[in-house]
Each structure stands twice: as structure tokens, then as C-alpha cells.
Amino acid sequence: MKLDIEGVEKRYGDARALSDVTLRFTDGVVGLLGPNGAGKSTLLRIVTALTEPTDGTVRWNGTDIVETPRAIREAVGYLPQKFGVYPNLTAEEFLSYLAGIRGVRNPDDRIEDLLDLVNLSSDRNRRLGTFSGGMRQRVGIAQALLSDPSLLVVDEPTVGLDPEERIRFRNILAELGEERIVVLSTHIVPDVEATASDIAVLDGGRVVAHEPPSDLIDRSHGSVWERVVSDAALDDVRAAHTVCRTTRCRDGVRVRIVSDDRPADADPVEPTLEDAYLHLLDGRPRQ
Numbered sequence: 001m002k003l004d005i006e007g008v009e010k011r012y013g014d015a016r017a018l019s020d021v022t023l024r025f026t027d028g029v030v031g032l033l034g035p036n037g038a039g040k041s042t043l044l045r046i047v048t049a050l051t052e053p054t055d056g057t058v059r060w061n062g063t064d065i066v067e068t069p070r071a072i073r074e075a076v077g078y079l080p081q082k083f084g085v086y087p088n089l090t091a092e093e094f095l096s097y098l099a100g101i102r103g104v105r106n107p108d109d110r111i112e113d114l115l116d117l118v119n120l121s122s123d124r125n126r127r128l129g130t131f132s133g134g135m136r137q138r139v140g141i142a143q144a145l146l147s148d149p150s151l152l153v154v155d156e157p158t159v160g161l162d163p164e165e166r167i168r169f170r171n172i173l174a175e176l177g178e179e180r181i182v183v184l185s186t187h188i189v190p191d192v193e194a195t196a197s198d199i200a201v202l203d204g205g206r207v208v209a210h211e212p213p214s215d216l217i218d219r220s221h222g223s224v225w226e227r228v229v230s231d232a233a234l235d236d237v238r239a240a241h242t243v244c245r246t247t248r249c250r251d252g253v254r255v256r257i258v259s260d261d262r263p264a265d266a267d268p269v270e271p272t273l274e275d276a277y278l279h280l281l282d283g284r285p286r287q
């Protein structure tokens with residue numbers, strides 16, 4: 001499978017949401033990272049043929065999806081950021097309804113397998129209106145997989161999931177990525193770290209990195225530090241540096257800092273993907 005995005009630009013009036021985006025995705029999980037407003041959802045809407053680019057091309061296994069949107073619509077499963085359900089339907093009824101609309105073959109077997117995959121078999125006959133946010137999200141994942149898509153696109157899928165569900169979900173994504181392209185857009189860097197073989201970072205509508213997580217981490221070696229400070233000194237450290245994490249310890253607060261220069265009294269530490277991501281975005285912490 002191959003998804004080729006070339007020179008894609010998207011303008012809304014005078015505002016540019018995407019500028020000259022060129023990316024090639026192949027089988028595996030690709031993590032799409034970027035701060036608020038970076039253009040992630042816009043890019044996902046373009047590659048799923050829900051929106052047309054203002055300029056540039058997107059090809060699915062060689063076929064231009066702007067000219068032939070059917071090529072991608074038949075291949076894609078999509079879990080949008082805002083996923084609505086019919087509250088009066090049960091999980092099983094909802095999936096059956098969508099399977100009917102989408103012409104899924106052997107829908108009963110497929111729904112059985114998917115309810116099992118997302119751990120909702122025992123809740124299949126409950127109305128969706130009684131589901132927690134995390135359970136609804138799992139229904140969303142199941143519906144995205146109904147047609148056994150070769151391209152699975154998921155936008156912020158772990159929002160609302162508790163830690164146990166998140167880990168379960170990450171494992172499902174990693175497994176799914178073995179035989180298809182999974183594009184996972186998220187703010188939660190550890191989710192990407194756990195699943196993605198490839199990372200694309202957007203900032204201000206442009207691609208600022210596209211490489212394996214280990215390469216991104218390598219680039220921030222020598223720029224991540226830790227030191228212990230008193231509570232009273234914490235504000236000064238925050239004013240002077242990009243602080244990516246603070247942890248309370250016996251002697252005060254352990255502060256993790258991203259900086260190209262060594263901060264006073266700080267020791268170098270091994271960077272994580274989250275550190276590398278902050279370092280890439282000019283060391284400015286974002287939401």
C-alpha cells in the first residue's frame with residue numbers, strides 16, 4: 001500500500017492551513033504530530049477525500065484521489081475527532097446499520113470479531129447513550145474497521161480513554177499496522193512512541209520532520225537535562241528554560257529541561273520522544 005501526498009496546499013480564504021506538504025506513507029503506523037492548528041485534521045480530511053486540496057496531488061497506490069475519490073473511499077476507514085453515535089441504538093445495532101450502508105459482506109461475523117477486538121462483546125446490547133466516552137470511542141474504532149480498510153485514519157483516538165483502554169488501543173493499532181497503513185493523529189506523544197514506526201510532524205501547516213522515532217530522538221541528544229531545584233526557584237527555571245516535566249522528589253522538584261545550552265547545575269539525560277518533539281518545535285512547549 002502506498003499513499004503519496006505531493007505539494008499539497010489548503011487555503012481557507014486568505015488563511016493557509018497547509019503549505020507544500022509532501023509525505024509518502026507505506027504499511028505500518030505513522031504518527032502525525034503537531035500543535036493545535038498545525039493542519040493535522042485538514043490533512044486527514046484531504047487524504048480521506050472529504051476535502052479537496054487547493055493545490056497538489058494525493059495518490060493512493062498510484063491513483064489520483066482528487067480525480068477518483070472512489071479509489072480512496074473504498075479503501076479507507078476513518079475515525080474522526082468528533083464522532084457522533086445514535087444514542088438509542090445498541091452497539092450491535094449501530095454497527096449493523098453502518099455495515100448495511102457500506103455494503104459490508106458477512107456483516108454478522110465481522111461485527112462479532114470487531115466487538116471482540118475492542119472489548120465490547122458483553123456490552124453489545126446496551127444503548128450507546130449509556131456508554132462512557134471511552135466505550136463510545138471504542139465503537140468508533142470498530143466502525144472504522146468495518147470494511148477491513150487498507151488505510152486506517154484515526155484522529156485523536158485515545159481522548160477519553162482510561163490508561164488501561166489506551167494501552168489496549170495502542171496494541172490494537174500496532175497489530176493493525178502490520179498489514180495496512182495506519183495514520184494516527186494525536187497530541188499524546190507516548191501513544192505514538194508505543195506504536196509508530198514512522199513520525200510526521202506538522203507545524204504551521206508545514207512538514208517539519210518525517211522520520212522514524214529513533215532518528216528524531218537522536219537529533220535531540222545533548223539537549224535534554226535534569227536538575228533538582230527548590231520550590232521557590234521553580235518559577236525562575238521556568239522563565240529561563242523550556243521545562244518539559246517536573247517531578248516532586250525528596251530534595252525539592254526534579255525539573256526536565258530542553259535546551260541546546262547546558263543549564264546551571266544540570267545533568268544530561270537520555271531524551272524521550274516527547275523531549276525530541278519539544279526540541280524540534282524550537283523548544284517551545286505547546287498544548
Ligand SMILES: Nc1ncnc2c1ncn2[C@@H]1O[C@H](COP(=O)(O)OP(=O)(O)OP(=O)(O)O)[C@@H](O)[C@H]1O
Nearest residue numbers: 012015016017034035036037038039040041042043
Ligand atoms: N473549515 C475551515 N475554515 C477555515 N479555517 C479552517 C477550517 N478548518 C481548519 N481551519 C484552520 O486551518 C488551520 C489548521 O486546522 P486543523 O484543524 O487542520 O489543525 P489541527 O492540527 O488538526 O489542530 P487541532 O490539533 O487543534 O485539532 C487552523 O488555523 C484552523 O483554524
